[in-house]
Amino acid sequence: xxxxxxxxxxxxxxxxxxxxxxxxxxxxxxxxxxxxxxxxxxxxxxxxxxxxxxxxxxxxxxxxxxxxxxxxxxxxxxxxxxxxxxxxxxxxxxxxxxxxxxxxxxxxxxxxxxxxxxxxxxxxxxxxxxxxxxxxxxxxxxxxxxxxxxxxxxxxxxxxxxxxxxxxxxxxxxxxxxxxxxxxxxxxxxxxxxxxxxxxxxxxxxxxxxxxxxxxxxxxxxxxxxxxxxxxxxxxxxxxxxxxxxxxxxxxxxxxxxxxxxxxxxxxxxxxxxxxxxxxxxxxxxxxxxx
Amino acid sequence: xxxxxxxxxxxxxxxxxxxxxxxxxxxxxxxxxxxxxxxxxxxxxxxxxxxxxxxxxxxxxxxxxxxxxxxxxxxxxxxxxxxxxxxxxxxxxxxxxxxxxxxxxxxxxxxxxxxxxxxxxxxxxxxxxxxxxxxxxxxxxxxxxxxxxxxxxxxxxxxxxxxxxxxxxxxxxxxxxxxxxxxxxxxxxxxxxxxxxxxxxxxxxxxxxxxxxxxxxxxxxxxxxxxxxxxxxxxx
Numbered sequence: 001x002x003x004x005x006x007x008x009x010x011x012x013x014x015x016x017x018x019x020x021x022x023x024x025x026x027x028x029x030x031x032x033x034x035x036x037x038x039x040x041x042x043x044x045x046x047x048x049x050x051x052x053x054x055x056x057x058x059x060x061x062x063x064x065x066x067x068x069x070x071x072x073x074x075x076x077x078x079x080x081x082x083x084x085x086x087x088x089x090x091x092x093x094x095x096x097x098x099x100x101x102x103x104x105x106x107x108x109x110x111x112x113x114x115x116x117x118x119x120x121x122x123x124x125x126x127x128x129x130x131x132x133x134x135x136x137x138x139x140x141x142x143x144x145x146x147x148x149x150x151x152x153x154x155x156x157x158x159x160x161x162x163x164x165x166x167x168x169x170x171x172x173x174x175x176x177x178x179x180x181x182x183x184x185x186x187x188x189x190x191x192x193x194x195x196x197x198x199x200x201x202x203x204x205x206x207x208x209x210x211x212x213x214x215x216x217x218x219x220x221x222x223x224x225x226x227x228x229x230x231x232x233x234x235x236x237x238x239x240x241x242x243x244x245x246x247x248x249x250x251x252x253x254x255x256x257x258x259x260x261x262x263x264x265x266x267x268x269x270x271x272x273x274x275x276x277x278x279x280x281x282x283x284x285x286x287x288x289x290x291x
Numbered sequence: 292x293x294x295x296x297x298x299x300x301x302x303x304x305x306x307x308x309x310x311x312x313x314x315x316x317x318x319x320x321x322x323x324x325x326x327x328x329x330x331x332x333x334x335x336x337x338x339x340x341x342x343x344x345x346x347x348x349x350x351x352x353x354x355x356x357x358x359x360x361x362x363x364x365x366x367x368x369x370x371x372x373x374x375x376x377x378x379x380x381x382x383x384x385x386x387x388x389x390x391x392x393x394x395x396x397x398x399x400x401x402x403x404x405x406x407x408x409x410x411x412x413x414x415x416x417x418x419x420x421x422x423x424x425x426x427x428x429x430x431x432x433x434x435x436x437x438x439x440x441x442x443x444x445x446x447x448x449x450x451x452x453x454x455x456x457x458x459x460x461x462x463x464x465x466x467x468x469x470x471x472x473x474x475x476x477x478x479x480x481x482x483x484x485x486x487x488x489x490x491x492x493x494x495x496x497x498x499x500x501x502x503x504x505x506x507x508x509x510x511x512x513x514x515x516x517x518x519x520x521x522x523x524x525x526x527x
Contacts, residue, residue: 050514067368068368071368076366079364083361085306085358100366100367
């Protein structure tokens with residue numbers, strides 16, 4: 001479905017992505033996480049054919065998307081600040097969505113507009129941030145493109161609308177399985193939907209892992225300083241250490257296993273799994289220090 | 292059957308259609324204003340080509356900030372965008388100037404029959420001809436010139452960025468002034484006075500060259516102004 005090999009990209013002389021490699025053959029929901037400036041948006045633009053790689057290969061359904069009109073048949077890319085004409089209302093946006101997407105589902109688009117309660121005749125430029133995100137979601141989902149890329153798809157949505165988005169995304173994915181790429185720098189917002197998560201860090205793909213596997217990573221040991229220090233002595237995967245009075249907290253890049261549980265009980269140290277967001281932030285910070 | 296050119300073409304068509312409605316309404320407003328002034332204050336001479344000529348001069352500067360980004364973000368390519376822009380603009384130049392000339396001829400008929408005291412000016416009057424097709428064609432060619440030249444300027448500006456285009460334009464402007472003051476002015480005046488039709492068509496040809504060069508420059512153009520060369524982006 002998508003294949004990226006040895007991808008390099010520069011903005012002028014500034015390196016934006018280096019040696020990115022990723023292959024995904026299955027129509028899954030993929031999360032794309034990275035800190036600000038990591039290269040997420042650049043990667044999405046390259047996948048959508050908006051930018052030309054300096055080196056390497058991007059293959060989507062057998063085509064290289066840059067300046068390739070056939071790409072329109074396979075890829076829909078909804079940007080974070082998606083440009084809409086100042087003259088457009090919802091009806092116009094849907095009409096143009098239909099012109100540009102061969103698999104466009106007008107009935108589904110109208111159902112989504114009803115669901116999100118979007119005013120059809122109001123100009124999109126006058127929409128709130130959340131409403132602009134919703135119209136992007138409508139176009140992205142109704143395009144039924146085999147590869148649908150959404151940059152920050154929950155930006156500006158309240159908890160209710162976010163839940164609605166999760167529901168409709170999973171529903172349409174079940175009806176018409178296709179590859180979704182959802183990008184966010186708040187992993188908690190997209191993690192419940194994603195089967196796999198690609199981590200972009202330091203201008204390259206740092207990891208591409210099953211979400212469940214990734215969620216197991218990152219364990220926090222909390223206890224008296226001496227006990228915790230003994231436990232983690234010589235461990236190479238320490239991500240974070242904090243001391244408070246006579247207590248110490250250490251985050252380790254490992255999964256909670258029975259062995260860890262036994263040792264923790266033996267040393268009277270509390271053991272818990274950290275949140276995915278904390279784990280990824282600490283992991284990338286540690287990598288940065290090493291680099 | 293789905294055509295990938297359909298979307299970019301229709302987007303540009305609808306954008307120009309909306310702009311045309313605005314421009315033609317302004318033109319019509321000017322005509323009505325002239326007519327009222329004529330009836331109130333007696334014989335009145337004016338020209339109505341300003342809004343339409345002005346639009347095709349300004350429109351190139353609106354393109355890359357608005358429709359370019361819309362077409363690309365919906366999946367169109369740069370080539371599709373440029374082709375649909377050029378084809379649609381030429382089409383709307385023909386439509387707008389046809390409207391302009393219908394008003395002109397109508398006003399001419401009314402003023403010749405003493406029904407309207409307004410006398411409109413037209414570039415076609417320089418040809419000492421009454422052929423309405425020639426009048427329309429002159430308008431078409433001049434609008435093609437304005438659009439083509441300013442599309443080229445804006446394409447270069449978008450591709451190279453503000454600083455580079457200012458340096459480039461200053462240098463070209465300097466060379467042009469040297470040429471113009473030495474021998475160019477005489478040649479241009481000679482061409483204008485003795486071969487007006489050729490002069491107008493040379494301008495039209497320059498406009499077409501501007502469009503062709505814009506296509507060649509922007510078919511691999513950046514997403515942001517000066518983006519290929521500056522190395523700075525708004526995000527990541």
